[in-house]
Structures are given as structure tokens and as C-alpha cells.
Amino acid sequence: MAARVWTVQNQKGGTTKTTTATNIAACLATVHKKNVLLVDLDGTQGSATDWASARSDDAPPVPCVIMRENIKRDLPRISAGYDYVIIDGVPQISTLTSDTVKIADLVIIPVQPSQYDIWATRDMVQLVKDRQEVTDGLPRAALMVARAIRNTIIERTATEALHGYELPVLSAKTYQSVSYLNGIAEGRSVFDLPASDGARDDIEAVTLELLEMDK
Template structure:
């Protein structure tokens, strides 16, 4: 049965699609079968996939408000389903939460982004109350700047939501945008590249989190 991971945050600009596409690429590179679901009406993940030139890749499908009903039909046979959630649309956020085994909430080290997580956290906690704690949920710090005070303070601010925070995360780097424009990912970079290392660590921690 597929493990379903929703990358969700109702605020835009937090690296949601970047996380979803790169994480899907990382899991696929490790030999797992992957389906990427584009739940964003803007279709950013779909646009990204249209730029791909590699034949050996995974499918990307667009879905909408009937996600919970339709996903089981298309997810059968995959190891992972990664959902690129929709910003601002509450109904689609709720659908992603309902369908997921794990919700990863990307947030930059910005107080505005942290405050914007409140509504999504409420949706998750209401769902957890009626499903014995499912889905699991955790924060993922994205686009941080190393050795800055703000990057350290964000961890304390997110702790107020009483959800775990991944040890791993992403740092601000142009390579995420540069690889995306060609329909590729940081996974295609040299394995010693810092961004490639970041994605390996996120995938490793996700595996531990979903099985823990």
C-alpha cells in the first residue's frame, strides 16, 4: 500500500512545490515507485514535469477536490504518493490532510510564514482527533540561511504548535530554481552537493518518521 505524504501550507512562497518535486525525485532515485499528485490549481508541479526530458521518471497527475475519493484508484501499486498541496484553498488543504498518512508543513524562517501555519495546524489536529492521531504531521524548515539567529528562533516559534520539527531541512540556494526550470532536481547534481545531501537527509528522516 502506498505511503501518502502531503506537502502542505496554505501560504505560498514557502518552497512547497520545490519540496514536493525534489522529495519525489529523491525517493524515486532510491528505487521506489513514486506518484506525484499536483493539487495546486496553478499546476506548478505539472508545469515542472512538462519540462522533463528524461524517459526514466515518475508520473505526475493533477487532481482536485475529489482527491480522497479518486486517489485510491490511481495510487494502487506505488510505494509513495507525494501530494503537492494547494495554497489558500481550505477545501483542498482539508482533502490533502484527509488523504495523507503524513503531512509535512514547509515553513521558511519568517514569522509571517509561521503565523500562516495556524489554520492548517487546526485542520490537522481536528482530523487527528477523530482518526486516532492520523495523519502524522511535522514541520520542515525550508530556505533557511545558515548561522543566522532567525533560523534558530524559528524552531522555538514552531514549537508552540506542538508538532514535531524535522531535524533536516533546506537552505536558500539558487540550484533549486536552476534545476527546476529544466524539469530536473537537485537529486541530479553531484551526490556531494549540499542541496543533494539535504534531500537525502529529508527522505531518510521521512522514512523514519512514517515508520516510527
């Protein structure tokens, strides 16, 4: 069976695309025991690539490849044998970005709960909607509130503002936490943290919602 392709995209920089992509990949590999391939579209920065190559042998492997062009042509061959391909996007809208949306089954758009970030996400949302219009609503897509600060008014108002884009907004969110920073140098994810760590629950909840959407 062909791999399911999920891509984490937002043309705004620093919206947690890489953190979200690596942790979702780790969740699918660790919790759901899937064969997962990471694809790094940001070969210049190479963050997902660095994370994957630093990953120690005792963790379920999540290999990563850099793709700069021809993703429509090459991904079917590269993804053979994998259950999931998680694509870490670039902070720009380009041919590579729109080609990736075309081949994806699911587009995840992380947005920090700040009005500037919400405004800056407009073009990404439009790109997805334009594609959905010509392909019967595919790929499925969801906005995800990222790095929220718990129990703040802005957490609520930003979530409401995101609904204005008329794309699904995941009910699971990620929160501001050092849990995402610890262990990056060793290619670790939140699933290497104690079971009591809230970031694990958040990524698991995000992943479950995405699995449900991708049925």
C-alpha cells in the same frame, strides 16, 4: 500494497511546497528506487505538472496528475501500482486541502523562518491537529524549516518558535540555495547536481526523517 501518501501543505503562498514535493519525489525515485506519483492540487498554477512533464527521459520518471476534486474517491484508483504518492498542495485551506489531510499518511508543512510565515501557518497546523484528534493521532505530521539561512540567529529562533505549535519539527531543513532553481526548466532535481551539493544532503536527510516517521 497500497501507496504511502505524503502531502506537502501550507495555506501560506511561496513556502516551498512545490520545490519540496518535487525534490522529495525525486529522492524517493532516484535514491530509494521507488515508483513515485506526484499529484498537483494546484491545477491553476500547475508548477509540479510543468516540472514533471519537462523531466528528461534519462532521469527516473516521476509522472504527475492534476486533481481538483474527489481526491478521497479517486486517489486509491489513481495511485494503484505506486509505492509513494507525493501531493503538492495549494496555498489555501479548502475542502480539497482538508480531504487531502484526511487521506494522507504524512503531512509535511514547510515554513520559512520568518515570524510572518510562522503566524500564517497557524490554520494549517490547526487543521491537522483537529484531524489527529478524531483519528488517534493520524495522519502523522511534521513542520519543516524551509529556505533557512545558515548560522543566523533567526534560523535558531524560528525553529524554536515552530516547536511552540506542538507538532514534530524535522531536524533536517532546507536552506536558501540556487541549487533548487537550476534545472527546474528541464524537470531536474537536486539529485541531478554533483554529489558534493549540500542541497542533495538536505533533501536526503528530510526524506530519511520522513521515511522513519512513516514506519
